[in-house]
Amino acid sequence: MSVMVARKKVVRKWEKLPGRNTFCCDGRIMMARQKGIFYLTLFLILGTCALFFAFECRYLAVQLSPAIPVFAAVLFLFAMATLLRTSFSDPGVIPRALPDEAAFIEMEIEATNGTVPQGQRPPPRIKNFQINNQIVKLKYCYTCKIFRPPRASHCSICDNCVERFDHHCPWVGNCVGKRNYRYFYLFILSLSLLTIYIFTFNIVYVALKSLKIGFLNTLKETPGTYPSSLTVLTVLEVLICFFTLWSVVGLTGFHTFLVALNQTTNEDIKGSWTGKNRVQNPYSHGNIVKNCCEVLCGPLPPSVLDRRGILQQEESTAQEGSCPRGPGTQEPPATQGPGQAQEGHSALSPQVPAPSVSDAELPEEKQRTPGELPVPSPDAGRAEH
Amino acid sequence: LCPQVHSLQELRRSASLATKVFVQRDYSDGTTCQFQTKFPPELESRIERQLFEETVKTLNGFYAEAEKIGGSSYLEGCLACATAYFIFLCMETHYEKVLKKISKYIQDQNEKIYAPRGLLLTDPLERGMRVIEISIYEDRCSSPSSA
Numbered sequence: 001m002s003v004m005v006a007r008k009k010v011v012r013k014w015e016k017l018p019g020r021n022t023f024c025c026d027g028r029i030m031m032a033r034q035k036g037i038f039y040l041t042l043f044l045i046l047g048t049c050a051l052f053f054a055f056e057c058r059y060l061a062v063q064l065s066p067a068i069p070v071f072a073a074v075l076f077l078f079a080m081a082t083l084l085r086t087s088f089s090d091p092g093v094i095p096r097a098l099p100d101e102a103a104f105i106e107m108e109i110e111a112t113n114g115t116v117p118q119g120q121r122p123p124p125r126i127k128n129f130q131i132n133n134q135i136v137k138l139k140y141c142y143t144c145k146i147f148r149p150p151r152a153s154h155c156s157i158c159d160n161c162v163e164r165f166d167h168h169c170p171w172v173g174n175c176v177g178k179r180n181y182r183y184f185y186l187f188i189l190s191l192s193l194l195t196i197y198i199f200t201f202n203i204v205y206v207a208l209k210s211l212k213i214g215f216l217n218t219l220k221e222t223p224g225t226y227p228s229s230l231t232v233l234t235v236l237e238v239l240i241c242f243f244t245l246w247s248v249v250g251l252t253g254f255h256t257f258l259v260a261l262n263q264t265t266n267e268d269i270k271g272s273w274t275g276k277n278r279v280q281n282p283y284s285h286g287n288i289v290k291n292c293c294e295v296l297c298g299p300l301p302p303s304v305l306d307r308r309g310i311l312q313q314e315e316s317t318a319q320e321g322s323c324p325r326g327p328g329t330q331e332p333p334a335t336q337g338p339g340q341a342q343e344g345h346s347a348l349s350p351q352v353p354a355p356s357v358s359d360a361e362l363p364e365e366k367q368r369t370p371g372e373l374p375v376p377s378p379d380a381g382r383a384e385h
Numbered sequence: 386l387c388p389q390v391h392s393l394q395e396l397r398r399s400a401s402l403a404t405k406v407f408v409q410r411d412y413s414d415g416t417t418c419q420f421q422t423k424f425p426p427e428l429e430s431r432i433e434r435q436l437f438e439e440t441v442k443t444l445n446g447f448y449a450e451a452e453k454i455g456g457s458s459y460l461e462g463c464l465a466c467a468t469a470y471f472i473f474l475c476m477e478t479h480y481e482k483v484l485k486k487i488s489k490y491i492q493d494q495n496e497k498i499y500a501p502r503g504l505l506l507t508d509p510l511e512r513g514m515r516v517i518e519i520s521i522y523e524d525r526c527s528s529p530s531s532a
Contacts, residue, residue, distance in 0.1 A: 081469040095513035104407045138412070146515060147409075150416050164416070186466065283415060297462025299452050299480050304513045 014307035018096055019160040027307035029088040031173050032158050038087060038173030045083070045191070048240050049076050051233050052198050056205045063208055068201060075194040082187035083172060090303035091177030092163035094144065094152060102145035109140070136282065151283070153266050167265040176265075179303065182296045185255050192245075192252045199241035202234055262291040400503060400522035408441065408517040418448040420509070420517055431521065432502050440494055440506070441517070444487065451483035484510060 014027035022031050031038070049072070057069040097105065109125055125140030125147075138147045141154050144161045148154070153165035155175050164178035176184045258268060262284040267273060273281040285291055406428060411421040422441045424434045461479060465472050491508050499506055499519075507518035 078469050081471070085470055094515065097515070098512070100405050101407055101512070101516060101518070104405070136412070149410065150412055182462075182466075183470070293459055293462075294454055297459045297466070298454055299458045300462075300478055301452070301514075302478070302481050302484065304510060306511075 011311045012307065013305075013309045013311050016311060017305065017307070019093070020158050021093075021160070023307065024088075030090050030305075030307065031087055032168070032170075032175065034157075034170065035173045037170040041083070041171045044240060044244070045076075045079065045194075048198065048237055049194075051237055052202075055233060056202060056237075059208075060201060060205060064204075072194070072197060072201075075190055075197060079187060079190040079194050082183045082190060085183040086169075086176065086180045086187050087172045087174050089174075089180045089183070090305055090307075091165075091175040092179040092301075093158075093175075093177075093303075093305055094146065094149070094161040094163060095305060096143075096161075097145040105140075105145065105147070151264065151267070164264060165266050179300065182300075185252075185259060185296065188248055188252045188255060192249045195241050195244045195248060198237060199245060202238045202241065206234060206238075259292055259295045260288045262295060403521045403523040406519045406521065408519065410515065417452050418509075418514055419445045425519070427521065428504070428519065431504055432499070436498055440498070443490065444509075444517070447483055447487045447490065451480045451487075 012027050014023045014030075017023075020033045022033055022035070023029065024031070052072065053069060057072065060068050136150050138150065140146070141148050141161050143154060143159065146161065148161055149163060151164045152161050154161045155165060155168050157168045158175055160175070162175050162177035164181065166176040166181055166184075168175045169184070172184065172187070174180070255265075258265065261281065263273065263281060267281075285294065404427065406425045408420050408423075408425065411419045413419075420441050422438050422445075424437055428437060458479060488508050488510070491506050495506055503522040505520040505522065507520065509515070509517050512518055
């Protein structure tokens with residue numbers, strides 16, 4: 001008698017990924033767990049632009065030029081596209097080490113350090129590398145069980161190691177790392193331009209109307225009538241733009257500075273490359289244009305998470321653990337028998353962070369969590385991180 | 386009697402996994418993806434040093450090509466930016482194209498060189514670009530004296 005195992009549902013790899021991310025659209029979209037402030041960002045942008053297009057644009061298109069709403073629309077669409085790209089894409093998460101690999105690295109560490117007697121704190125796990133004639137230390141991540149590549153950092157909010165970690169931004173609801181930094185930069189740049197644009201044309205609108213019917217009359221039109229609601233909305237838009245201007249434009253300036261020097265926010269906060277006794281930034285090309293080109297237009301590595309790959313199930317009769325990528329990548333999941341599949345399966349189940357974390361790691365990770373308590377004040381650019 | 390030379394399929398069916406070796410990343414050139422060419426001692430008896438180094442050097446060459454910063458990569462970046470990155474919905478990036486070449490190369494190497502020696506390379510992409518995993522297989526029915 002043959003037993004047919006009917007699989008009700010295909011399980012994809014994103015369902016078993018460790019870390020505190022949320023996934024949508026069957027793994028196509030990847031975000032942080034807390035999305036409240038992201039919805040606020042969306043609401044502010046969409047709301048303000050809707051008011052602008054509905055009211056001011058109609059008047060200004062007729063009085064001045066129809067190009068005004070067209071250009072605003074282009075800026076708006078670009079800002080929205082880059083925002084969604086930043087929020088929904090993989091920032092450059094480094095997948096955790098599988099048990100075999102973790103064991104191999106542990107053996108290597110023990111071989112270098114020697115076994116530690118009971119009761120003594122193990123030495124911090126650090127490897128030294130020389131990059132461009134400067135010594136850079138690689139830290140061992142106890143959660144992911146890997147030696148972090150240079151410039152990578154562990155985000156405690158998302159519980160992932162991220163390559164070229166910049167910061168965790170609650171306003172976009174995701175980490176900003178190697179793969180989405182350029183989208184983030186273009187988002188804040190286009191948002192700055194959009195805010196300045198709307199602010200300017202709101203002022204122009206009020207000025208034009210004042211010329212026609214006098215400034216005081218523009219402000220104190222009787223409530224309930226059509227022109228009065230317009231003024232209230234205009235004032236509201238101006239206020240939102242004013243506060244947004246100070247924060248977003250400041251942030252854009254700060255990130256332009258970082259891009260020109262090929263630094264990350266994380267490195268800037270920790271002061272990795274500043275100070276007399278520290279090494280100089282080995283990743284900077286020394287040339288502002290070259291740095292900008294590399295950060296904003298350089299090659300974009302694809303995500304290594306393979307969120308939509310089909311997870312190998314032990315019970316399945318058909319071995320079809322094929323990743324949707326190349327022909328060669330089919331082999332490894334399919335080659336391994338039930339034992340391996342089980343190992344792969346358990347490795348992807350959520351891992352409990354290792355309880356023993358060296359002191360060197362703890363203060364750093366605390367430093368990186370200003371974003372955990374979202375600071376809604378739009379003042380200092382950095383407070384938004 | 387077991388055949389001396391294994392094809393990939395036979396390897397998966399008849400051999401049992403003995404151990405795995407992990408070739409780590411080499412960060413001496415910065416954050417670019419390069420792997421160490423140091424020969425792991427576990428492979429001493431299984432494969433010639435030169436063949437292994439050749440494989441790793443070729444892979445390093447491929448990754449360097451993928452991450453090359455130059456005219457064509459800037460052009461791709463600027464074009465993508467001008468279309469608000471919508472072009473990525475229909476176009477494959479240069480990096481992805483090279484990754485496909487890499488997986489083909491690894492499959493090729495496995496079939497020609499590694500499987501006959503009871504070894505199997507895993508594409509680093511499967512391991513988050515952290516390591517090249519080399520699985521070492523033992524023959525279940527291997528006999529010390531050749532037939």
